[in-house]
Structures are given as structure tokens and as C-alpha cells.
Amino acid sequence: MTAQIVPVLPQTLALAAEILREGGLVAMPTETVYGLACDASNPDAVARLYEAKGRPHFNPLIAHVAAMDMAKQEAVLSEEAETVARHFWPGPLTLVLPRAATGSVCDLARAGLDTIGIRYPRHPAAQGLIAAFGQPVVAPSANRSGHVSPTRAQHVMEDLGDRIDLIIDGGPCATGIESSIVSFAGETPTLLRTGGIETAALNAAVGGRLALHTDDSIVAPGQLKSHYAPDAALRLNAEAPQEGEAWLGFGSSVHTGLNLSPNGDLAEAATKLFAMLRALDARFDRIAVAPIPNEGLGEAINDRLARAAHRD
Numbered sequence: 001m002t003a004q005i006v007p008v009l010p011q012t013l014a015l016a017a018e019i020l021r022e023g024g025l026v027a028m029p030t031e032t033v034y035g036l037a038c039d040a041s042n043p044d045a046v047a048r049l050y051e052a053k054g055r056p057h058f059n060p061l062i063a064h065v066a067a068m069d070m071a072k073q074e075a076v077l078s079e080e081a082e083t084v085a086r087h088f089w090p091g092p093l094t095l096v097l098p099r100a101a102t103g104s105v106c107d108l109a110r111a112g113l114d115t116i117g118i119r120y121p122r123h124p125a126a127q128g129l130i131a132a133f134g135q136p137v138v139a140p141s142a143n144r145s146g147h148v149s150p151t152r153a154q155h156v157m158e159d160l161g162d163r164i165d166l167i168i169d170g171g172p173c174a175t176g177i178e179s180s181i182v183s184f185a186g187e188t189p190t191l192l193r194t195g196g197i198e199t200a201a202l203n204a205a206v207g208g209r210l211a212l213h214t215d216d217s218i219v220a221p222g223q224l225k226s227h228y229a230p231d232a233a234l235r236l237n238a239e240a241p242q243e244g245e246a247w248l249g250f251g252s253s254v255h256t257g258l259n260l261s262p263n264g265d266l267a268e269a270a271t272k273l274f275a276m277l278r279a280l281d282a283r284f285d286r287i288a289v290a291p292i293p294n295e296g297l298g299e300a301i302n303d304r305l306a307r308a309a310h311r312d
């Protein structure tokens with residue numbers, strides 16, 4: 001069975017919510033990347049989700065909510081965490097928080113941890129689906145584990161079409177890279193993953209106290225070095241393509257190939273990154289990538305590129 005791709009409409013969101021109630025798997029658009037949603041409280045559905053993605057069970061999932069109250073059912077927000085949440089939600093920020101006693105997210109989805117990752121996405125289709133379902137959904141990126149995240153419905157179809165129940169097509173994702181993850185589970189707010197919100201803005205929101213997670217222990221297990229990997233070999237910070245290499249440029253570039261943003265706009269580059277990696281990966285074995293300035297969203301872009309280039 002191949003999943004049906006449906007447009008965003010009240011009746012398709014109602015159908016999707018019904019599939020979630022029955023323990024099914026629904027790909028939904030969010031502003032970052034497409035997520036693979038299932039009922040967060042249903043361990044059988046979560047087991048199916050891990051299976052479909054080929055994802056290791058020790059890697060916890062993010063619970064997605066569509067209201068601040070829903071977040072508070074699941075997690076304990078300190079005053080500072082709530083201030084940050086109100087500042088950036090709905091939007092591309094995930095908070096790791098102590099879980100609440102009232103939480104509905106099953107053990108398997110949390111990988112047994114006593115913390116929980118929560119995100120309130122901005123995309124109206126994600127909000128509409130969660131509201132129609134009435135409960136949090138867990139939603140990892142809707143790609144096979146280790147692959148490049150999907151930013152279009154067609155990417156989900158290619159990776160998971162024969163393993164899931166429905167794909168809601170909300171068009172290309174506006175942000176294009178995953179959410180930033182900040183942990184409020186310890187003493188100091190800590191950035192666990194760079195993402196759709198610039199680090200400087202996050203740091204400002206916590207009065208300059210944001211710690212960067214620098215040691216090698218895996219705090220966010222999805223931060224394994226070779227994540228987001230295409231099949232093709234990537235050569236980063238390249239000046240020019242060599243014989244046999246495809247070219248992925250940034251800013252003004254004289255080389256033939258694709259360009260993340262001819263004007264050197266980092267937000268545009270983030271939006272296009274995964275789609276262009278997928279497109280080149282389908283046709284080439286080697287890809288040379290131009291240098292990307294390591295500022296603003298460039299930090300998250302370079303993080304994803306480094307992981308895509310890494311070989312174990």
C-alpha cells in the first residue's frame with residue numbers, strides 16, 4: 001500500500017486525526033521539515049513509527065502541541081522556560097523540559113527519559129491536525145533514519161510512502177531546517193541543536209546565559225555525527241567543483257550547478273538546503289559545496305552540512 005498524498009483541507013485534517021486515533025502514521029508539514037506524526041500516548045503506534053523510520057529506540061521523539069495549555073499538561077515549565085516559549089512559540093523551537101506527572105506521552109516515545117522535548121509548530125496544517133486530534137502527537141522528521149530531512153511531500157513519499165498511512169501536502173517548508181533545541185532540564189539553559197532560530201536570538205531571550213552543548217556525550221541522541229547523510233560524498237568549503245563533482249553554490253558563483261542563494265541570503269539557503277542535497281544526491285556520487293558564512297542561520301546550515309559530509 002502506498003500512502004495517499006492529500007491537500008490541506010478541513011476534511012483531510014479530520015481524516016488524518018481519525019487515522020491517528022486508530023494508531024496510524026500521518027506525515028504532516030511543519031514550518032521546519034515534514035514530521036511523521038502518531039498518537040504520542042499509544043505505544044503500539046510509536047513502535048510502528050520507529051519501525052517505519054528504522055530509528056533506534058534510544059532516540060526520544062519530540063511531542064508536538066497546538067496550545068500552551070497542552071504543553072503544560074506534558075511538561076513543567078519554569079518561569080524562564082515559559083518566557084522563552086511565549087517568545088518563540090508557535091515556531092521552530094523545541095524545549096527539553098522535566099516531564100509533568102499529568103503527561104500522556106508514552107515511555108517508548110520518551111525513550112524512558114524523565115525529560116521531554118516539546119514543540120508548538122507554527123504551520124497551520126500542523127496546528128490544525130493536532131487541534132483536530134485534541135492531544136499531542138510525536139513527530140520525528142518524516143525521513144528514513146539517517147537520511148536528509150524532507151522539506152516537500154514528495155520527499156516523504158520517496159522515503160516512507162510504502163510504510164505510512166497518509167501524507168498531508170502543505171507545500172515546501174518555509175524554514176527548511178529542523179527546530180533549535182534548548183534544554184531547560186538543568187541549571188543553565190543549554191543549546192542542544194542549532195536550528196531554525198538564530199543562536200543569538202535564543203541567547204538574548206535568556207539574558208545571555210545560553211550554554212552551548214560542547215562535550216561529546218550524546219545529549220540529543222539524534223545528534224550522532226553521521227546524521228542527515230546523503231549517499232553522495234560531500235566536499236565542503238570548496239572553491240570550485242573538480243572533475244566529476246556536482247556543484248552546490250552560495251552567493252555569486254561562476255560554476256555550473258545549483259545555488260542555495262545567489263544573493264547570499266542565509267534564510268533562503270536554509271529553505272533550499274535539503275531539497276538541493278536530495279536533488280544532487282539522486283544524480284551524482286560527489287558534491288562540492290561552497291563555503292557558507294558561519295553566522296546567523298549559517299551555523300545550523302554548516303552543522304547539517306558537516307553531518308551530511310561525515311563518514312563513520
Ligand code: TXA
Nearest residue numbers: 032035060061115116117140141178179220221222223
Ligand atoms: O523541526 C523539528 O524539530 C522536526 C519537526 C518535524 O518538528 N522534528 C525533528 O525530530 O527534527 P527528530 O526526531 O528528527 O529530532 C528530534 C531530536 C533528536 O535529536 C532527539 O534526540 C532530540 O530531539 N530529543 C527529543 N527528546 C529529547 C529529550 N528529552 N532530551 C534530549 N533530546 C531530545
Ligand code: MG
Nearest residue numbers: 140141149222
Ligand atoms: Mg530527524
